[in-house]
Amino acid sequence: MKSFLYRNPTRASWAEDYSFLNNDSKNQSDSESDKREGLGIKKSYLKVSNLNIHIHKAHILKNVNLEIPDKKITCIIGPSGCGKSTLLKTFNRLIDDTEGIRYDGSIFVDGYDIFDKKTEITEIRKKMGLLSQRPCPLPMSIYENIAFGCKMHGEHKKKKLNSIVEAQLKAVGLWEEVKDRLSSPASKLSIGQQQRLCLARGLAVEPEFILADEATSALDPISSKHIEELFVELKKDYAIILVTHTLRQALRIADHVVFMYLGEVIEAGPADEVFNNPKQELTRKYLEGAFS
Numbered sequence: 001m002k003s004f005l006y007r008n009p010t011r012a013s014w015a016e017d018y019s020f021l022n023n024d025s026k027n028q029s030d031s032e033s034d035k036r037e038g039l040g041i042k043k044s045y046l047k048v049s050n051l052n053i054h055i056h057k058a059h060i061l062k063n064v065n066l067e068i069p070d071k072k073i074t075c076i077i078g079p080s081g082c083g084k085s086t087l088l089k090t091f092n093r094l095i096d097d098t099e100g101i102r103y104d105g106s107i108f109v110d111g112y113d114i115f116d117k118k119t120e121i122t123e124i125r126k127k128m129g130l131l132s133q134r135p136c137p138l139p140m141s142i143y144e145n146i147a148f149g150c151k152m153h154g155e156h157k158k159k160k161l162n163s164i165v166e167a168q169l170k171a172v173g174l175w176e177e178v179k180d181r182l183s184s185p186a187s188k189l190s191i192g193q194q195q196r197l198c199l200a201r202g203l204a205v206e207p208e209f210i211l212a213d214e215a216t217s218a219l220d221p222i223s224s225k226h227i228e229e230l231f232v233e234l235k236k237d238y239a240i241i242l243v244t245h246t247l248r249q250a251l252r253i254a255d256h257v258v259f260m261y262l263g264e265v266i267e268a269g270p271a272d273e274v275f276n277n278p279k280q281e282l283t284r285k286y287l288e289g290a291f292s
């Protein structure tokens with residue numbers, strides 16, 4: 001198995017590193033960067049502006065304003081029912097499937113409002129790789145689990161698919177474990193292996209963001225640590241947004257933290273600042289364990 005060096009993010013570097021909004025950090029094609037320069041918007045940029053979500057009569061997300069940095073791990077924390085999953089599901093418009101949903105406000109992804117009628121939902125979902133709480137491999141082989149999405153997006157050359165499958169399985173440290181049984185059903189893998197497979201499947205269609213909702217909570221401690229290490233490794237190339245119940249996990253891997261309470265974003269900022277010197281009393285109380 002490929003071993004990943006566990007690189008705990010150096011929190012002290014955040015202060016100088018927090019200029020992400022104007023950083024030209026992602027390799028952009030010239031035309032893309034030209035197109036966005038006028039807007040001051042860079043690639044893999046996500047900005048939530050005055051977002052409100054109602055489900056039937058309930059006001060679930062309340063005037064959320066937020067910016068998500070590229071190539072960082074953002075952890076969304078807060079007590080149960082505060083709206084973490086709803087916010088995450090809104091980013092890839094999975095929320096649209098909810099009965100009685102109404103939303104207003106904007107979510108800009110790379111400068112385009114995902115609620116704009118002209119925005120293709122399939123394009124948004126391609127940009128947003130989603131990892132759910134429980135691994136949900138497709139009922140097919142290990143190989144096909146990775147190749148499937150690429151085929152859906154028009155890639156049918158066997159040689160190219162082979163190399164994508166190998167590269168993505170290597171990226172999640174699964175290649176050595178499965179290379180001799182690529183045609184066996186994905187369901188035969190352990191739960192931890194299945195979660196890494198699902199991550200590889202998401203990466204194969206080249207997303208810009210990785211969204212994960214409690215992605216380690218169903219895993220054993222070793223698999224969980226493995227997925228955490230992968231996130232730390234993958235942030236070199238992606239903006240990663242994790243919903244987590246586990247404060248300790250956020251402390252270990254977050255670069256940026258969003259604290260939510262009763263549908264509102266109470267505080268957001270560099271992990272160092274939020275954890276060590278929260279601006280809001282409510283954040284401090286939550287971090288002290290006064291409520292959960």
Ligand SMILES: Nc1ncnc2c1ncn2[C@@H]1O[C@H](COP(=O)(O)OP(=O)(O)OP(=O)(O)O)[C@@H](O)[C@H]1O
Nearest residue numbers: 055058060079080081082083084085086087098099
């Ligand atoms: N389909 C739905 N219909 C009605 N209310 C909903 C629906 N989905 C979510 N809610 C409500 O929206 C609020 C936010 O739910 P959400 O699942 O986003 O919370 P969460 O922060 O992810 O909680 P947890 O930590 O328990 O997963 C809750 O009060 C929940 O009951």
Ligand SMILES: [Mg+2]
Nearest residue numbers: 084085086213
């Ligand atoms: Mg949730």
